[in-house]
Amino acid sequence: MSNVKIAAILYEIADLLELKDVEFKPRAYRRAARSIESLDRDLAEFYKEGKLRDIPGIGEAIAKKISEIIESGELNYLKQLREEFPAGLLQIMEVPEIGPKTIMRLYKELRVTNLHDLKKAAEDHKIRRLKGFGERSEENILKGIRIMEQRTGRMLLGYAYFYGKRIEDYLRTAGKLELVSVAGSLRRMKETIGDIDILVGSDEPGRAMDIFTSNPDVEEIIVKGETKSSVRLRDGVQVDVRVVAIGSYGAALQYFTGSKEHNIELRKLAIEKGLKINEYGVFRKGTEERIAGRTEEEVYAALGLELMPPEMRENRGEIEAAAKSRLPSLVEMEDIFGDFHVHSHMSDGSASIEEIAAESVRRGYEYVAITDHSQSLGVAGGLSAEGILKMTDAARNLTDHMEGFRVLAGAEVEILGDGKLDYPDAVLKDLDIVVGAVHSGFKMSEKEMTERVVAAMSNDHLTILAHPTGRVLEQRDPYQVDLEKVIETAKEKGVHLELNALPERLDLNDVNCFRARERGVMVAIGTDAHSLAQLGYMIFGVATARRGWLEKKSVLNSLPLKELERTLGI
């Protein structure tokens, strides 16, 4: 069983224990689950080596449960817990603003056992009559349900990406297939992905299908045909694969990469030129002669277009740009010289500054900013002014011992309710990088929030505004803020806007990156990594930047160390 699945079991136990109003254990289970998620090896290997208890947060009891899961695929303890409550209660737990206490009261006093009951009780105004509840709480519950209902069941890019890679690799190695690519929204690196689409070019479709469906990760074959199959992997992810003839591979890749809107524009363009385009190629109207199809480049060229990166194919002006040979030269992973947002174990990260620096060197970077939380975010181990001093010393000392690499002393500083920063200027002025962030008071009006953020940006020490809209994908809408005003202020004050590369955030998003670019504001990509592995999220930041048409010159990370130092005056 995968680490993700075992972690999910522990999370479920935590939820159920919370419903039972058990103290402290839920926290212990969640800690263990998080620990497992951040492992870079299979839990089963630890089990075999008898080293489960070496993992932080796993003690005697949880190790025993994990062993049971690995040995039998099930867990008795979980079964017993589940029997104590209606299954629907756990789903209610996912409604924002409803926690275990509220659920149990609604269950006991109104017999609410699932989302449907909850919605009905709120609509019938039964909830507001309970002691301690009122009109507002009822409205908030309905709003929470709406958010739940909007959750599309789509998967975050950060997860889909690795599944896609794994299947691609499998088909290449196990199937000895050469023409293999992810397609669809995953190839376009959209922030959320429905199903994973894979395209194979082969003149032996039957063989390709057999190999695909016999992948060890496949749990269920939904359909299996000559050229198209769908399967569900063990983690519940659906993967569709299509096999086309080698001569049509380029046309099929173009077609299945989309987007739909982009393809519609292409077809219109083809008609204007007396051509027809479909997944098999580009054809002359009338004679049906195929003039392109083997490669994507060929397909676009047949329409008089330059080949554009998949990330741009959203019908946002890329076709016109390609026709005029004015496609931007998008930023690439190779252009990235550093990371501006990393947490160390001094606050809530898991790696030491030394480890982060070493991993950054390995990634080919010239700098990395250590940006632990500031004092008022005590929950995340925010650093006192003294803690900051210690971190700064450590960063500078480490830099002195490295060749051509700089550890930037930074902080992710809370932007307080009044727009002030969470450290006095005397502390801020000694930092190389100050990343300002809103983590509280999300419900402010747009006017208040905008004033708050603009006030923070007016502090001369602020280098970067973190995750400028505060959204969390599938969980929390952006807070209300006048982003136009924020961008304008960024330009005026020389503040950089962050593109937070956490798969849950990707904030700024693609469209807002585009807006920043138009206004000449530089974007700083930060992974917000809390572990060494998460430094790898940079690829999602770069992909989002590319979707927003960002070139090197608009991305702060593309400055080599010397130029960065000159630009920031550090």
Place this chain on the structure above:
DNA sequence: GCCGTTTTCGGCCCGACTGTTTTCAGTCG
């Protein structure tokens, strides 16, 4: 249920925010 430069038992991140209260409970990060 985990963990240990105050502890092998007794703590366990803790403050802000919201909505309902008139002093607090629940949720969130």
